[in-house]
Amino acid sequence: MQYIDPHAHMISRTTDDYQAMAAAGVVAVIEPAFWLGQPRTHVASYADYLSAILGFERFRASQFGVHHYCTIGLNSKEANDEALAEAVMEILPLFAQKDGVVAIGEIGYDEQTALEDRYFRLQLDLARELSLPVMIHTPHRDKKQGTLRSMAVCLEHGLSPAQVVVDHNNEETVRDVLDQGFWAAFSIYPSTKMGDARMVEILKRYGADRIIVNSACDWGISDPLAVPKTARLALEQGVPAEQVSLACYANALTAFAPSGQISETDWAGPAVIDQRTSFAGNSILRGGREAVVTGLDSAF
Amino acid sequence: MNDAAQELLRDWTARQAPATGREWLDARLGQIGAMTPGDPAAERALAIAFGQVPRQLGRGPLALTADDIAAAEAVRPGWRPQSWSLEGAARILLLLRCPSATPDTFHARFQRLRRAADPAEQVALFQGLPLYPHAHALVDEVGEGLRTNIRPVFEAIAHHSPYPREHMDEHRWNHMVLKALFVDSTLAPIQGLDARANPDLARILRDYARERRAAGRRISVELWRCLGPFAAEIGAVDDLALAARSDDPEERAAAGAWMEREHF
Numbered sequence: 001m002q003y004i005d006p007h008a009h010m011i012s013r014t015t016d017d018y019q020a021m022a023a024a025g026v027v028a029v030i031e032p033a034f035w036l037g038q039p040r041t042h043v044a045s046y047a048d049y050l051s052a053i054l055g056f057e058r059f060r061a062s063q064f065g066v067h068h069y070c071t072i073g074l075n076s077k078e079a080n081d082e083a084l085a086e087a088v089m090e091i092l093p094l095f096a097q098k099d100g101v102v103a104i105g106e107i108g109y110d111e112q113t114a115l116e117d118r119y120f121r122l123q124l125d126l127a128r129e130l131s132l133p134v135m136i137h138t139p140h141r142d143k144k145q146g147t148l149r150s151m152a153v154c155l156e157h158g159l160s161p162a163q164v165v166v167d168h169n170n171e172e173t174v175r176d177v178l179d180q181g182f183w184a185a186f187s188i189y190p191s192t193k194m195g196d197a198r199m200v201e202i203l204k205r206y207g208a209d210r211i212i213v214n215s216a217c218d219w220g221i222s223d224p225l226a227v228p229k230t231a232r233l234a235l236e237q238g239v240p241a242e243q244v245s246l247a248c249y250a251n252a253l254t255a256f257a258p259s260g261q262i263s264e265t266d267w268a269g270p271a272v273i274d275q276r277t278s279f280a281g282n283s284i285l286r287g288g289r290e291a292v293v294t295g296l297d298s299a300f
Numbered sequence: 301m302n303d304a305a306q307e308l309l310r311d312w313t314a315r316q317a318p319a320t321g322r323e324w325l326d327a328r329l330g331q332i333g334a335m336t337p338g339d340p341a342a343e344r345a346l347a348i349a350f351g352q353v354p355r356q357l358g359r360g361p362l363a364l365t366a367d368d369i370a371a372a373e374a375v376r377p378g379w380r381p382q383s384w385s386l387e388g389a390a391r392i393l394l395l396l397r398c399p400s401a402t403p404d405t406f407h408a409r410f411q412r413l414r415r416a417a418d419p420a421e422q423v424a425l426f427q428g429l430p431l432y433p434h435a436h437a438l439v440d441e442v443g444e445g446l447r448t449n450i451r452p453v454f455e456a457i458a459h460h461s462p463y464p465r466e467h468m469d470e471h472r473w474n475h476m477v478l479k480a481l482f483v484d485s486t487l488a489p490i491q492g493l494d495a496r497a498n499p500d501l502a503r504i505l506r507d508y509a510r511e512r513r514a515a516g517r518r519i520s521v522e523l524w525r526c527l528g529p530f531a532a533e534i535g536a537v538d539d540l541a542l543a544a545r546s547d548d549p550e551e552r553a554a555a556g557a558w559m560e561r562e563h564f
């Protein structure tokens with residue numbers, strides 16, 4: 001089975017992770033713009049981050065046969081630094097139209113402050129202007145209230161629920177999100193929050209319509225194989241294969257395809273990996289290791 | 301040169317783009333052509349249009365005939381757009397259309413676009429080097445580009461372009477050639493390779509060949525072309541002779557040809 005991990009902060013992961021993901025059947029990843037575990041203090045480092053997830057990270061993924069896409073946005077945590085947030089809002093339009101950008105995200109609330117609300121709304125307007133899907137990060141604290149509020153604000157700003165992926169759901173939020181017609185995404189974490197066994201129970205209870213599974217793997221304890229592992233557990237427990245495929249592959253594709261930047265045809269041909277296009281002295285291949293070449297194409 | 305190049309680029313991109321894309325491009329060209337250099341709103345419009353090109357025009361190799369290639373050579377000797385893309389050509393056209401009175405204006409604009417560029421945009425920005433006004437002001441930008449890890453970006457500078465031979469000093473030139481070998485790229489598409497050969501580059505390549513040999517790794521047969529003319533001067537005749545006895549027939553032929561030519 002093929003998988004998409006539609007929420008993975010690959011910039012924090014190793015080449016071993018890419019190899020393991022590719023071997024497990026992950027054909028594509030979506031890297032949402034987020035914070036780095038600590039706040040940036042200058043807009044220039046934010047700009048460099050955005051160009052890194054658009055550029056070098058995409059290139060790095062291609063070396064392992066994984067198709068890499070990203071979302072562009074100002075996250076809710078850094079929205080609280082008003083000077084930084086104003087400057088980031090100015091540069092977002094320069095990045096939001098680049099190749100491989102499938103949504104504005106991940107945006108939304110953290111502590112539900114006035115500044116978070118202001119920049120969330122401005123970015124919803126940007127998404128509407130550029131006809132891009134939106135990826136919502138729902139808060140970890142006061143989650144239920146924050147989730148309801150996120151959806152209400154999206155509707156207030158004229159977005160259609162089909163255009164919005166509400167992420168980091170749990171048993172308490174899923175019903176409302178599905179009832180209102182939004183995409184409901186679940187981040188599967190190894191120990192805390194949502195685990196794969198709980199995810200399988202949700203699939204059994206709600207089916208797979210508009211449900212999306214992701215790993216949200218980043219610099220914290222997280223598992224880049226969470227999507228294929230959840231799929232395997234679901235199959236073992238009798239969830240029909242079509243439903244597993246919807247939740248772990250096809251729904252993400254349908255949700256983000258309106259960006260015009262992601263399509264099944266991207267990986268329809270034979271896998272193309274050409275590590276020779278990387279630089280032997282520097283980052284991916286280290287001196288002396290021979291390159292893997294399974295197809296030939298220039299990645300760009 | 302600039303106007304004639306713009307005309308060619310407009311023709312090539314317009315005939316390959318869908319009608320809606322053509323309209324979009326012409327509207328942007330009109331808007332950008334009328335901008336005041338340095339006006340932040342205009343620079344922002346340029347940056348957004350630059351990113352939007354593939355969404356509006358599509359993407360893929362630029363389709364060129366033999367006549368087009370000859371026309372390019374006539375407008376700008378050494379300009380070889382054969383490896384350009386449709387979207388890259390349109391991006392270069394947008395940049396050429398911007399009024400830029402001084403080298404500083406153009407440099408600042410180029411730098412701003414380069415710093416926010418994704419790899420495909422970087423390829424376009426550097427492929428356009430032969431056509432830009434005030435191109436010499438960009439040598440440090442080009443140096444930055446050569447530091448890339450992404451081979452297509454490196455090749456956008458080094459290959460099929462008269463820019464390196466015309467504008468790079470010897471140090472930058474030598475390191476570009478060495479890096480081409482390091483990243484398993486090729487030397488043949490570098491313009492001026494023989495004209496700009498020099499003893500220091502030959503010495504660098506001699507040491508590089510020895511390092512590869514010690515590690516039991518293959519040595520590009522193209523290396524001897526830059527080393528051969530200076531083999532005696534830099535004490536590399538033994539290196540040539542060793543390569544001329546190689547198990548690898550290609551290496552044997554390449555080094556052997558230099559042995560004969562220089563009567564070693």
Ligand SMILES: [Zn+2]
Pocket residue numbers: 007009032034106216
């Ligand atoms: Zn995240």
